[in-house]
Amino acid sequence: MTLSSSLLLIGLLIAASAFFSMAEIALAAARRLRLRQLADEGDARAERVLRVQDQPGDYFTVVQIGQNAVAILGGVVGEGALSPHFSALLAWWLPTSTAQTLGFLASFTVITSLFILFSDLFPKRLGMARPEELAMRLSGPMAWCMVLLRPVAWLYSRCADALFRLFGLSSLRDERVTSEDILAMMEAGARAGVLDVDEQQVITNVFELDTRTVSSAMSPRERIAYFVRDESDAVIRLRIAAEPFSTYPVCEGDLDHVVGYVDAKDLFQRVLNNQPISLKDDSLVRKVLIVPDRLTLSEVLAQFRQAHEDFAVIVNEYSLVVGVVTLNDVMSTVMGGLVSPFDEEQIVQRDQDSWLIDGITAIDDVQRALGLDELPHPGEYETLAGFLMVMLRRVPKRTDAVAWGGYKFEVIDVDSYRIDQVMVTRIPEGTPAASTPTA
Structure with missing residues (x-):
C-alpha cells in the first residue's frame, strides 16, 4: 500500500471515529426538554432521539464497537504506513535497529495524536x-x-445487562427534574444575563412556598x-379612618373569639x-x-382556592389568634419588590457592612440577604426575632446582641416584648470569632 493510500485510509478512519465520538456525546448531552419542544413542533428527528434516550443500550453499544474497531485499524494501518518512512529517514543518522525503534515510536505518536485531536477532543467539544x-x-x-451491527450489538448489550443485574445497578437514566435542577438553571441564567435578578428571586420564592410557613x-x-361586634357606628367609622385596611376581623369580646370578617368595600x-353600620347585621x-x-404558604393557597376566599385568620395549637394573612400577603412574598416597591422594606442595607432588619422578617430572607448558608438550631424559629430568642434563651431587650457567622445581630428597638428593629453589622476580619450572646 502506497503512502498516499495509507494516509487516505487513516483520514477515513479518523473521520469514522469522530462520527462515533460526536454521536455519543451529542446524545448524552442533548436536553430532553429542548428535544420535547422540537418534537412537539413536528420534528421527527427529535422524536427519534428521545426514543433512543429512553433505551440507549444498543446505541452506545454500536458506538463502542465502532470506536474500538476504528482505533485498532488505525493503529495497524498507521504502523505499517508510517513506520518504514520514519525509520528510513532516521537511518541517515542512526543505526538501523535504533532507527526502526524510533520510527515505530514516531509513527505511534503521530497516529495517536491525530486520533486524540481529530477523532476525540474536537468532535466531543463540538457535540457538547x-x-x-x-x-x-x-x-x-x-x-x-444499528441495523447493520444488530447481531453483534445484541450480544454485547445482553452481556452488559447481565453485568448490571449482577451488581444490582440500574441502566435506566433518571429523567426527573427536581426543584434544585430548576433553581440551578435559573442561577446560571441570571449569571448569563438571560434572567433578571428579581425574576430569579421570584422563581426561588415560588419553590419556597412548600417550606415557608x-x-x-x-x-x-x-x-x-x-372590630368588636357590638361596637357603635361612630367607633367603626373612626377605626376605618385611623387604620385603613381591606379586611377587618369581627370578634365577640376579644380577638381570640373571631366570628367572621367584614370587607372594607x-x-x-x-x-x-x-x-x-352595624356588625350585628349578618349580611355584612x-x-x-x-x-x-403550621401550614405552609402552599397549603394556605390551596385553602384559599378551596374556600374561594382571600383572607384567613391564623391560630396556634391553643386556638389563640396569632395573625391574619391575605392572598396579597402570599403573592407579595412570591413577587418580592416587584409588586410592592413603595412598601417599607423589611431589610434595609445601610452600607456595605450593615443592615437594618425588621424583627418579623423571615429567617430565609435574612440568610439570603447576608449570604449565610446556615444558622444554629434550624427549625426552632422562622423569623429573625425567633432566632434571637433561641440564641439568648429569653425575651431580648434593647442592646442585646448575638454574634454568629461573621455578623453581629443587635436589638435596636423593642415594643411590648416585640423586637421591632435589629441592626446587623459585619464583624471585621481578624476579630476573634464568637457565637455567644452578649448583653
Missing part, C-alpha cells in the same frame, strides 16, 4: 456545544449502523385591626350611602377562614 442539533443530524446514520407572611397579632359603600359579616399556624 451543539448537542440537540448534532444528535438529530446523526440519528439517521446511527440508525443504519404561613407565619412568615402573616400580619402578626399586635398589628391586626379588628362593604363598609365604604354604606358610608357613601349614609347608611348606619362574612364567614372567616381559620387556618393553623
Whole structure:
C-alpha cells in the first residue's frame, strides 16, 4: 500500500471515529426538554432521539464497537504506513535497529495524536456545544449502523445487562427534574444575563412556598385591626379612618373569639350611602377562614382556592389568634419588590457592612440577604426575632446582641416584648470569632 493510500485510509478512519465520538456525546448531552419542544413542533428527528434516550443500550453499544474497531485499524494501518518512512529517514543518522525503534515510536505518536485531536477532543467539544442539533443530524446514520451491527450489538448489550443485574445497578437514566435542577438553571441564567435578578428571586420564592410557613407572611397579632361586634357606628367609622385596611376581623369580646370578617368595600359603600353600620347585621359579616399556624404558604393557597376566599385568620395549637394573612400577603412574598416597591422594606442595607432588619422578617430572607448558608438550631424559629430568642434563651431587650457567622445581630428597638428593629453589622476580619450572646 502506497503512502498516499495509507494516509487516505487513516483520514477515513479518523473521520469514522469522530462520527462515533460526536454521536455519543451529542446524545448524552442533548436536553430532553429542548428535544420535547422540537418534537412537539413536528420534528421527527427529535422524536427519534428521545426514543433512543429512553433505551440507549444498543446505541452506545454500536458506538463502542465502532470506536474500538476504528482505533485498532488505525493503529495497524498507521504502523505499517508510517513506520518504514520514519525509520528510513532516521537511518541517515542512526543505526538501523535504533532507527526502526524510533520510527515505530514516531509513527505511534503521530497516529495517536491525530486520533486524540481529530477523532476525540474536537468532535466531543463540538457535540457538547451543539448537542440537540448534532444528535438529530446523526440519528439517521446511527440508525443504519444499528441495523447493520444488530447481531453483534445484541450480544454485547445482553452481556452488559447481565453485568448490571449482577451488581444490582440500574441502566435506566433518571429523567426527573427536581426543584434544585430548576433553581440551578435559573442561577446560571441570571449569571448569563438571560434572567433578571428579581425574576430569579421570584422563581426561588415560588419553590419556597412548600417550606415557608404561613407565619412568615402573616400580619402578626399586635398589628391586626379588628372590630368588636357590638361596637357603635361612630367607633367603626373612626377605626376605618385611623387604620385603613381591606379586611377587618369581627370578634365577640376579644380577638381570640373571631366570628367572621367584614370587607372594607362593604363598609365604604354604606358610608357613601349614609347608611348606619352595624356588625350585628349578618349580611355584612362574612364567614372567616381559620387556618393553623403550621401550614405552609402552599397549603394556605390551596385553602384559599378551596374556600374561594382571600383572607384567613391564623391560630396556634391553643386556638389563640396569632395573625391574619391575605392572598396579597402570599403573592407579595412570591413577587418580592416587584409588586410592592413603595412598601417599607423589611431589610434595609445601610452600607456595605450593615443592615437594618425588621424583627418579623423571615429567617430565609435574612440568610439570603447576608449570604449565610446556615444558622444554629434550624427549625426552632422562622423569623429573625425567633432566632434571637433561641440564641439568648429569653425575651431580648434593647442592646442585646448575638454574634454568629461573621455578623453581629443587635436589638435596636423593642415594643411590648416585640423586637421591632435589629441592626446587623459585619464583624471585621481578624476579630476573634464568637457565637455567644452578649448583653
